[in-house]
Amino acid sequence: MMTQLQIGLLVYPDVTQLDVTAPLQVFSMLPNTTVHLLWKTLEPIKDMGGFLISPTTTFDICPQLDVICVPGGGMGQVDMMRDIQVLEFLQTHAQTIKYVTSVCTGSLILAAAGLLQGYKAACHWAFRENLALFDVEVSTERVVIDRTRITGGGVTAGIDFGLVVTAQLCGENTAKFIQLLLEYNPAPPFNAGSPEVAGEELVAMVQKSGSELIAASLEASKQIAQHI
Amino acid sequence: MMTQLQIGLLVYPDVTQLDVTAPLQVFSMLPNTTVHLLWKTLEPIKDMGGFLISPTTTFDICPQLDVICVPGGGMGQVDMMRDIQVLEFLQTHAQTIKYVTSVCTGSLILAAAGLLQGYKAACHWAFRENLALFDVEVSTERVVIDRTRITGGGVTAGIDFGLVVTAQLCGENTAKFIQLLLEYNPAPPFNAGSPEVAGEELVAMVQKSGSELIAASLEASKQIAQHI
Numbered sequence: 001m002m003t004q005l006q007i008g009l010l011v012y013p014d015v016t017q018l019d020v021t022a023p024l025q026v027f028s029m030l031p032n033t034t035v036h037l038l039w040k041t042l043e044p045i046k047d048m049g050g051f052l053i054s055p056t057t058t059f060d061i062c063p064q065l066d067v068i069c070v071p072g073g074g075m076g077q078v079d080m081m082r083d084i085q086v087l088e089f090l091q092t093h094a095q096t097i098k099y100v101t102s103v104c105t106g107s108l109i110l111a112a113a114g115l116l117q118g119y120k121a122a123c124h125w126a127f128r129e130n131l132a133l134f135d136v137e138v139s140t141e142r143v144v145i146d147r148t149r150i151t152g153g154g155v156t157a158g159i160d161f162g163l164v165v166t167a168q169l170c171g172e173n174t175a176k177f178i179q180l181l182l183e184y185n186p187a188p189p190f191n192a193g194s195p196e197v198a199g200e201e202l203v204a205m206v207q208k209s210g211s212e213l214i215a216a217s218l219e220a221s222k223q224i225a226q227h228i
Numbered sequence: 229m230m231t232q233l234q235i236g237l238l239v240y241p242d243v244t245q246l247d248v249t250a251p252l253q254v255f256s257m258l259p260n261t262t263v264h265l266l267w268k269t270l271e272p273i274k275d276m277g278g279f280l281i282s283p284t285t286t287f288d289i290c291p292q293l294d295v296i297c298v299p300g301g302g303m304g305q306v307d308m309m310r311d312i313q314v315l316e317f318l319q320t321h322a323q324t325i326k327y328v329t330s331v332c333t334g335s336l337i338l339a340a341a342g343l344l345q346g347y348k349a350a351c352h353w354a355f356r357e358n359l360a361l362f363d364v365e366v367s368t369e370r371v372v373i374d375r376t377r378i379t380g381g382g383v384t385a386g387i388d389f390g391l392v393v394t395a396q397l398c399g400e401n402t403a404k405f406i407q408l409l410l411e412y413n414p415a416p417p418f419n420a421g422s423p424e425v426a427g428e429e430l431v432a433m434v435q436k437s438g439s440e441l442i443a444a445s446l447e448a449s450k451q452i453a454q455h456i
Contacts, residue, residue, distance in 0.1 A: 028277035049256035154411025183382025185421030193413030
C-alpha cells in the first residue's frame with residue numbers, strides 16, 4: 001500500500017486567495033495525497049477580496065504532515081505573525097515534517113515562528129526588507145530550496161512553487177505531468193512582473209498602494225525579531 | 229462618480245479551482261469593480277478537488293454585467309454544456325455585455341450556448357478538437373481576443389487572460405500594476421507546459437488520465453453542435 005502524503009495549507013482571515021489556490025491546484029493533483037486547508041475552526045473565512053474559503057481540517061485534528069505551506073495575505077498576515085496558537089501549531093508540525101514552506105509573505109509568518117532563521121528564503125518583493133530582519137538570507141529567486149525549507153516569491157509564484165515541491169515529493173515526471181495538465185506555459189502580456197523590470201514609477205505605485213500593510217508588517221517584524 | 233464595473237465568474241459543481249481563482253485574483257484588484265461568483269443558488273459547491281467554493285450572487289439577482297467568464301472543470305463541465313438554465317443565463321447576458329469570456333474548457337460551454345460560432349477562440353489543449361466541432365476557429369494562443377470574445381487556454385492561462393481583460397477594461401497601466409502586485413514573473417521549473425514541448429509520452433499520459441472526460445465532452449459536443 002502506498003503511503004498517503006499529507007499536505008497542509010494554512011488559511012486565515014484576509015489571506016490572499018491565489019497564494020492558497022495556486023499551490024492547492026497543483027497539490028490536489030498529486031497521487032496518493034490528502035490536502036488540508038488548515039485553520040482553528042471549520043467556519044468559512046473571508047479572504048482579502050471578501051470571498052469565502054472553507055477550511056477542511058482544524059489544528060486540533062490535523063494529522064502528521066509531510067508539507068505545511070503558509071500563504072501571504074493582507075493585514076491578517078500581521079495578525080498571524082503574533083498569533084500564539086498559529087505560531088505554536090507551525091512550530092509543533094515543523095519538528096516532524098519533511099518540508100516547511102511558504103508562498104509570498106507567508107515566509108514572514110514562518111520567520112515569526114522562528115522557523116526560517118539561518119535559512120535562505122523568498123518573499124513578495126515589497127517585503128524583502130522585512131524578512132531580512134529575521135536573520136534570513138533573503139533571495140530574489142522565484143522559488144528557493146534550502147534544506148527542509150521551500151519558499152516562493154509573491155502570489156503567482158505559487159504555481160512555480162507547487163511544481164518544485166511536487167518534484168521534491170514525487171519526482172520530476174509527476175511535476176511535468178501536472179505542468180502539462182495545467183497547461184503551464186505562461187505568456188505574460190506585459191513585462192512588468194518584477195521590480196527589476198517594471199520601472200520605478202510602477203514600483204512606487206505598488207509600494208504606495210500597500211504602504212499601510214508594508215509599514216505594519218515592518219513594525220511587527222522589528223518587534224518579533226528582537227525576541228527570537 | 230465612477231461607474232462600477234460588474235464582472236461575473238460562473239462557478240458550478242466540479243469546476244476547476246484555478247480556472248476560477250486565477251482570474252478572480254486579478255479581477256478582485258481592479259478599481260471600482262464588483263466581482264460576482266455566479267451560480268443558481270448560494271449554497272457552497274464542490275470543485276473538482278473536493279474543496280468548497282461559495283457563490284456570491286445567484287442568476288436571479290445578477291446585475292447587468294460588463295464581463296462574464298466561464299471556467300472549465302471536470303465532468304461537471306459536460307453537464308453545464310447541457311444545462312438549459314446555465315445556457316439561457318449566458319445567452320441573456322451576452323446580449324448586453326462588453327465581453328463574453330472563458331478560461332480552459334469554459335469555451336466549450338460558451339460554444340454550447342451558441343456564443344462562439346464564427347469566432348476565433350482558445351481552449352485547454354486536450355479539448356481543441358471538441359471545440360472545433362462548433363464552427364469555432366480554434367487557436368493555440370494563450371489568450372485570444374476576437375471582437376467581444378476573450379478566451380484563454382488551459383487552467384493557468386487564467387492569469388494571462390485576467391491581465392489581458394484588465395488591459396481591455398482599464399488600460400495597460402492598470403494591468404501592469406496588477407502584474408507587479410501579483411509578482412507575475414513566471415519561472416516554470418520544467419519545459420513541459422504545452423503539448424508542443426512536453427513530448428509524446430507526457431501528452432499521451434495526460435490524454436489517458438483525462439480520457440473519460442475528453443470522450444464525454446466529445447460526445448456532448450457532437451450532439452449539441454448539430455442543433456446550433
